[in-house]
Amino acid sequence: GENVEQHPSTLSVQEGDSAVIKCTYSDSASNYFPWYKQELGKGPQLIIDIRSNVGEKKDQRIAVTLNKTAKHFSLHITETQPEDSAVYFCAATSYGKLTFGQGTILTVHP
Amino acid sequence: NAGVTQTPKFRILKIGQSMTLQCTQDMNHNYMYWYRQDPGMGLKLIYYSVGAGITDKGEVPNGYNVSRSTTEDFPLRLELAAPSQTSVYFCASSAQGALYGYTFGSGTRLTVV
Numbered sequence: 001g002e003n004v005e006q007h008p009s010t011l012s013v014q015e016g017d018s019a020v021i022k023c024t025y026s027d028s029a030s031n032y033f034p035w036y037k038q039e040l041g042k043g044p045q046l047i048i049d050i051r052s053n054v055g056e057k058k059d060q061r062i063a064v065t066l067n068k069t070a071k072h073f074s075l076h077i078t079e080t081q082p083e084d085s086a087v088y089f090c091a092a093t094s095y096g097k098l099t100f101g102q103g104t105i106l107t108v109h110p
Numbered sequence: 111n112a113g114v115t116q117t118p119k120f121r122i123l124k125i126g127q128s129m130t131l132q133c134t135q136d137m138n139h140n141y142m143y144w145y146r147q148d149p150g151m152g153l154k155l156i157y158y159s160v161g162a163g164i165t166d167k168g169e170v171p172n173g174y175n176v177s178r179s180t181t182e183d184f185p186l187r188l189e190l191a192a193p194s195q196t197s198v199y200f201c202a203s204s205a206q207g208a209l210y211g212y213t214f215g216s217g218t219r220l221t222v223v
Contacts, residue, residue: 001169009150032209043114043200043214044153089152097168098208100145100152 002027002094006101013080014109021104023090024072032093033066033073037086038103044089048075080108112136116201116215123191123222131186131218133201141204142184143212144168144176146197153200159184160207191222 003026013019025033031052036044050057050064050073057064061080066073073092077084085108090101117132135142140161145153155168159178173195175187184203188195198219202212 004152006152034211036214041216043202043216044212045214046211049211093208096208097155098212100154102150102152 002030002092002097002099004090004092004099004101006090006104008104009102010105010107012107012109015080015082017080019077019080019084019106019108021075021088021090021106022072023074023092023101024070025092025094025099026071027092027094028068028071030071030092030094032098033064034091034093034098035062035064035075036089036091036100038089039086077106080106082108082110084108114201114203114213114215116199116218118218119216120219121221123188123220125191125193125222127191128187128189129191129220131188131199131201131220133184133186133215134182135184135201135203135213136182137203137205137213138181139203139205139213140181141207142178143202143204144174144184144186145200145202146170147200147217148197156186156199188220193222196220196222 006023034049038044063076114135143158144156157176159165201215
């Protein structure tokens with residue numbers, strides 16, 4: 001089955017800096033890559049996704065890039081704000097199943 | 111629009127007890143999922159359903175059971191609770207399955223002592 005590895009497990013940045021979270025996947029048949037944000041005490045919420053026929057997607061301060069050859073994808077957050085502090089999960093869909101990475105705790109210091 | 115509603119939010123069980131975690135969604139989604147979240151381990155799929163009357167095992171189904179008698183409800187049953195089932199449980203739904211975004215509930219924190 002699919003295996004998704006996510007790094008780093010924790011990330012601390014200053015407000016205004018950029019943050020990058022990276023994920024690798026094992027199944028070359030994976031074709032959908034969503035990112036979820038989980039705030040304390042809440043369920044994960046979809047923030048951006050990318051499909052295998054696209055190399056990059058951007059939505060305001062967040063962007064996702066996909067390298068299918070290398071089987072890795074990344075989340076980029078620019079101009080970070082304290083409210084960006086949360087746990088972020090990457091995921092990959094292969095044969096109808098969504099597999100999550102282990103999560104990254106992002107802390108943005110004012 | 112309530113989305114996905116999970117009850118209870120917190121529960122403490124004794125070893126060997128049983129309970130049902132409730133999940134209901136009001137978006138008429140066919141696909142529903144149960145995940146457990148353990149620290150540093152991400153979310154692991156327990157069971158899923160692609161429509162009323164259809165359920166299937168996920169990655170970690172042992173010790174759990176589900177049913178899907180209606181489109182709205184997808185309860186998760188724990189029989190003979192064990193300490194290894196201490197976790198946070200999330201229910202999710204999707205209109206079109208794993209190639210589209212999921213809507214998650216707010217979770218149930220379960221402790222087995």
